[in-house]
Amino acid sequence: MSSQSLLFDNHGRPLSYLRLAVTDRCNLRCFYCMPEEGVRYLPKSQVLSFEEMERLVRVLVGMGINKVRITGGEPFVRQDLMAFLRKLRAIEGLDEIALTTNGVLTAPHLPELNDLGIRSINLSLDTLDRQRFLKITRRDEFDRVRQTLDALLEQNFDVKINAVVMEGQNTDDLHPLTELTRQYPLSVRFIEEMPFNGEGSHYPKLIWNYRRILDELQQFYPDLQKLPDPAFSTAAIYQVPGYAGTVGIIAAFSRTFCGTCNRIRLTAQGELKTCLYQHGGLQIRDQMRNGLSDEQLAGLFLSAFKNRPFDGFEAERLRPDAVHESMTTIGG
Numbered sequence: 001m002s003s004q005s006l007l008f009d010n011h012g013r014p015l016s017y018l019r020l021a022v023t024d025r026c027n028l029r030c031f032y033c034m035p036e037e038g039v040r041y042l043p044k045s046q047v048l049s050f051e052e053m054e055r056l057v058r059v060l061v062g063m064g065i066n067k068v069r070i071t072g073g074e075p076f077v078r079q080d081l082m083a084f085l086r087k088l089r090a091i092e093g094l095d096e097i098a099l100t101t102n103g104v105l106t107a108p109h110l111p112e113l114n115d116l117g118i119r120s121i122n123l124s125l126d127t128l129d130r131q132r133f134l135k136i137t138r139r140d141e142f143d144r145v146r147q148t149l150d151a152l153l154e155q156n157f158d159v160k161i162n163a164v165v166m167e168g169q170n171t172d173d174l175h176p177l178t179e180l181t182r183q184y185p186l187s188v189r190f191i192e193e194m195p196f197n198g199e200g201s202h203y204p205k206l207i208w209n210y211r212r213i214l215d216e217l218q219q220f221y222p223d224l225q226k227l228p229d230p231a232f233s234t235a236a237i238y239q240v241p242g243y244a245g246t247v248g249i250i251a252a253f254s255r256t257f258c259g260t261c262n263r264i265r266l267t268a269q270g271e272l273k274t275c276l277y278q279h280g281g282l283q284i285r286d287q288m289r290n291g292l293s294d295e296q297l298a299g300l301f302l303s304a305f306k307n308r309p310f311d312g313f314e315a316e317r318l319r320p321d322a323v324h325e326s327m328t329t330i331g332g
Contacts, residue, residue, distance in 0.1 A: 006063075006064050007063050007064030007065065007305065008305070009274065009305045009306065009308040010305070010306045010307065010308055011308065011310055013259075013260065013261065013262060014064075014262050015064065015065065015262055015263075015264055015305060016064060016065055016066050016067060016232075016262050017065065017066075017067045017068075017069070017232070017262050017263045017264070018057065018060055018065045018067070018068045018069070018263075018264055018265075018266060019068075019069045019071050019263055019264070019265045019266070020053065020057065020068055020069065020070055020071065020265075020266050021071045021072055021073065021265070021266065021267050021268045022050075022053065022070055022071070022072060022073075022075050022078050022081065022084070022268060023047065023072045023073040023074070023075065023077060023078040023268050024039075024041055024042055024047070024072070024073045024267075024268045024269070025041050025072070025073045025074070025077050025078070026072060026073045026074045026077065026102070027074055027077055027102070027104055027105070027139070027141075028074070028102055028104065028137040028138070028139050028141065029137060029138040029139060030124075030126075030136055030137050030138075030164075031135075031136050031137075031138075031166065031169060032136075032164045032166060032193050032194070036138055042268065042269055046269050046285075047268050047269060048268060048269070048270045048285055050080065050083075050084040050087070052270070052285070052288060052289075053084070053266075054084070054087050054088065054091075055288075055294070056266060056270075056284065056288070056297070057088060057091060057094070058091055058294075059294050059297050059298055059301070060301065061091055061092075061093045061094050062093070062294075062298070063298055063301065063302075065094075065264075066093060066094060066095040066096065067094075067095060067096040067097075067098065068088065068094060068096070068097050068098070069097075069098040069099065069100060069120075069122075070085070070097065070098070070099045070100070071100045072100075072268075073268065074101060074102050074104070074105070075099060075100070075101055076101060076104075076105035076106055076109065077105065081109075082109060082112055085097065085113075085116055085118065086116065089116050089117070089118075096120070097116070097117075097118050098118065098120035098121070098122070099113070099118055099120070099121050099122070100121075100122040100123075100124065100162070101121065101122070101123060101124070101148075102123075102124045102125075102137075102141075102145065103123050103124070103125065103144065103145035103148035103149065104141045104144050104145060104148075105144075106121075106123075106148045107144070107147055107148045107151045110148075110151055110152065110155055110157070111155075113157075114155060114157070119157055119158050120157075120158045120160075121152055121157050121158065121159055121160070122159075122160045122161075122162050123145070123148065123149055123152065123159060123160070123161050123162065124161075124162045124163075125145060125149065125161050125162070125163060125177075126163045126164055126166070126169070126170050126173065127163075127169075127170045127173045127177075128146075128173060128176050128177060128180075129172075129173065129176075130142040130143075132169070132170055132172075132173065133145070135169065136166070136169055136170060149161075153184050153186065159184075159186040159187070160186065160187045160188075160189055160248075161177065161180070161186060161187070161188045161189065162189050162191060163177055163188065163189065163190050163191065164191045164192075164193050165190050165191065165192065165193065165208045165213055166193050166208070167207040167208055171208065171216070174190065174213070174216050174217060174220075175220050177190075178217065178220070178221070178240070178247055180245065181239075181240065181243045181244060181245030181246060181247060182240070182243045182244065182245075183244060184244055184245055185244045185245050186245045187235075187237075187245055187246045187247070187248055188245065188246075188247050188248070189235050189247075189248035189249070189250055190213050190217075190247070190248070190249050190250070191250040191252050192206060192208065192209055192210055192213075192250065192251055192252045192253040192254060193206065193208065193252075193253065194252050194253050194276075206253050206254070209251070209253065209254055210236070210249045210250075210251040210254055210256070213249050214236075214238075214249055217238070217247065217249075221240045223240070223241055224238050224239070224240055224247075225238060225239050225240075225241060226238055227239055227246065231260075232260050232261070232262045232263075233248075233257070233260075234250050234252075234257045234261075235248030235249060235250045236248065236249050236250075236251075236256075252276075255277075255311055255312040255313060258275075258310070258311035258312050258313075259311070261275075264305075265281075266284075267281070269285060270283065270284045270285025270286075270288070271283050271284070271285075272284055272301065272304055274304055274305060274307075274308040274309070275308065275309050275311075275312055275315040276312060276315075277309075277312040277313075277315040277316045277319070278309065278315045278318075278319075279315075279318065279319040279320060279321070281304075282300060282301075282303075282304045284297065284300065287300065
């Protein structure tokens with residue numbers, strides 16, 4: 001974290017990391033993210049323009065944010081994304097830009113991403129089996145995603161694979177995905193399924209929680225070693241001795257990492273969320289369009305940061321209804 005960061009929430013936690021959703025649209029229909037028929041996308045007028053996003057990032061960087069991860073939806077379905085990334089790269093004080101993608105449209109942009117110094121790429125890939133991929137995503141795009149993974153590795157990007165673990169969907173993939181770390185210096189992160197799928201929870205209780213995921217991995221790898229977790233990490237990090245890469249387990253539903261969370265989210269419709277499980281959030285778009293100055297915007301941000309829930313459980317208790325949003329509308 002940069003020494004410039006003077007931004008803290010009401011629980012004394014530093015805030016240095018913005019997850020910015022540039023679109024709510026996606027070219028896949030993943031089981032854990034949205035219903036098969038999709039979700040109702042926002043009209044263009046309700047989505048922040050890239051100019052508005054750039055302004056908000058500049059304000060937040062001036063307050064202490066030093067890392068931005070671009071998310072969606074799928075970022076590359078939005079036209080002119082690369083031009084926007086070039087503008088972000090020019091913001092003084094923004095130390096790191098990272099990207100989360102499903103990989104379908106990503107490969108042609110890798111040379112320019114490399115030139116911009118955008119080297120940290122999270123690839124959403126829940127299975128290495130083409131038929132399971134089709135079942136989970138409801139789209140036949142496995143070959144293009146696998147080609148993107150191969151290109152990322154060939155070009156030595158910092159690659160993390162995000163795999164949501166789902167009962168009846170991809171639990172047979174824990175072993176083959178982990179085996180990728182034998183040869184390649186990437187990180188495979190297994191994520192508890194969350195109810196952000198546009199429908200609500202698929203199960204009466206979470207079947208594959210972080211403990212069961214770890215137990216399953218230890219069946220294959222009895223000598224699996226726990227490594228030190230990086231500061232502010234959402235994942236518990238492990239490694240199979242002698243393997244080039246690492247394995248992470250993210251307790252996204254169990255929420256074991258909330259106490260060190262340094263992240264805030266800005267949705268494509270201009271809503272600031274200080275917690276993933278928060279209902280609604282600070283609607284900044286309309287206020288910005290009504291002429292607020294940068295100083296006034298910063299004041300609104302500070303007020304939101306000083307009223308941040310202690311953890312995801314408190315945020316969920318404060319909701320007026322059960323979690324039912326699609327992750328594509330929140331920002332992955």
